[in-house]
Amino acid sequence: MRYGTILRALLLLSRAAFAQELTIPARVRAAAQRITAEQLKRDLHYLSSDALRGRDTPSPGFDSAAAYIARRLSRAGVKPLGDAGTYFQHYTLRETVVDTAEAYLEIAGRRFRFGTDFLVRTYPRPVTATTTLVYVGHGMRVPARGIDPYAGLDVRGKLLLAHGPSALPVGLSSDLLGRRDLDYFTPWAEAHRRGAVGVLFLPPSQQLGQWERLRSRGRSSFELEPPVPSAYAAIPTPSIAVKPHVLDALLAERGVTGNELVARGDSSRYLASFELPEAVTLHLPASTNLEHRPYNVVAFVEGSDPVLKQEFVTIASHLDGAVGRAVVDGDSVYNAADDNATGSAGTLAIAEALARSPRPRRSILFLWDSGEERGLWGTRRFVGKPVVPLDRIVAHINVDMIGGAKRPGTNVPGEEDLTGPDEVHLIGPRVLSAELDSLLERANRSYLQLRLNRTYDTVASEFFYPRTDAGPFLERGVPTIGFFTGLHPRYHAPADEARYLDPQKMTAITRTVFVSVWLLANAPDRPRLDKGIPDAVPRYR
Ligand SMILES: [Zn+2]
Structure with missing residues (x-):
């Protein structure tokens, strides 16, 4: 065989390996099953409680939420990646x-x-x-x-x-x-x-x-x-x-x-x-x-492979909420439950699950960012002064609003975008990479079989571009995937409260994100960006 042919054969073999590595190991499945609706519900209720007043950036409510996450990470043995050995990554805001x-x-x-x-x-x-x-x-x-x-x-x-x-x-x-x-x-x-x-x-x-x-x-x-x-x-x-x-x-x-x-x-x-x-x-x-010093919460679990652990899968959920001033029906507290206490609780559950599951080959980095609602401050800070080189991030997962569910047979105005009890919007993979897309499809098919809604998985989607925390990553060349259950009339209103959300659905999505991320981090090759970042996305290098 000519050298080129051998190389091609080897490449095909490794591609085949990429496809085969999708069986979910029993111990990973077991760790996923230990993500419970009870725990997610507790965390969701605490993070979106009136006491935290929507976790604006900066605010005492945000501080309480960040301390809560940090305590749990520490207890689970998930390592800090913030300033001076802490979980907190500060930045300056003028x-x-x-x-x-x-x-x-x-x-x-x-x-x-x-x-x-x-x-x-x-x-x-x-x-x-x-x-x-x-x-x-x-x-x-x-x-x-x-x-x-x-x-x-x-x-x-x-x-x-x-x-x-x-x-x-x-x-x-x-x-x-x-x-x-x-x-x-x-x-x-x-x-x-x-x-x-x-x-x-x-x-x-x-x-x-x-x-x-x-x-x-x-x-x-x-x-x-x-x-x-x-x-x-x-x-x-x-x-x-x-x-x-x-x-x-x-x-x-x-x-x-x-x-x-x-x-x-x-x-x-x-x-x-x-x-x-x-x-x-x-x-x-x-x-x-005036100078302010807000901060993100950052942590990581190191990969098991001596070489591949230098690469990362990142998962982010903004911990802050959109806090408005209008009083609606006598309610002045913007609880920001779905947006985004749900994602914050889900990402915390994933970090805890990872700490008790076998480690995948690559490292996984967790980010609970601040100031998303004020102008993507936390994620812009993260990509502007990254703690790991951005080209070592294999994929970035954005978990933002995962608790909303449209009740079957209902037709509430303003809920047209909301997904059903076993359905989630997936944003990004189809646009960026056939391999990434197929990995997610197969992980889902061999596990909880959620309905993956692709309405927003197009380059023209406002959720792909230019609306969320995924943006600063994407415009710097990092492939991003978003999990999102859809908009509803309580979005960015005082009524965005935990009681309207579905903890069972949150659990199914969180478990699905966990196994997907695990498989992605454990794949022998990083997924090829065969489609690349679309030209429509501006790049800052
Ligand atoms: Zn959000």
């Missing part, structure tokens, strides 16, 4: 706060002030600019419907003036818009893409009536220090909400008042886009620079 006393908007020789005339809604950085305003109506671009208020306009270096912040094109409701940044683009995103300085919003009358309530929002911004760029972070466009009288002098040449423009916005009768010729000055200096 908070920039707008100087409301010094801030002004100057129009036609008159200075308008923060509070009485305008409010800051998003403040990514200090701004000082003298430029013109371009009115863009609702400001939303929806290519498939031919909606583009920016057509023929050059807004570079200028300020956008739009109704909003959530005005919709006439005849479109939010459920008809499709996926953000894929099917439709907000004024913030358009301003950023087109190099505009920022956005002035003219709120609808109903929001003008709640002016005082909006006062304290959006006045500061947070960024990692040093910064870790990510296409998945919040859009860095400054925006302010203005009262209608502020615009009167400017709009006079169009024969319309600020109030008339608000009335048009209220009834979706937007004017066609136009530029106002007179220059305005927006001055939003910063008053304070």
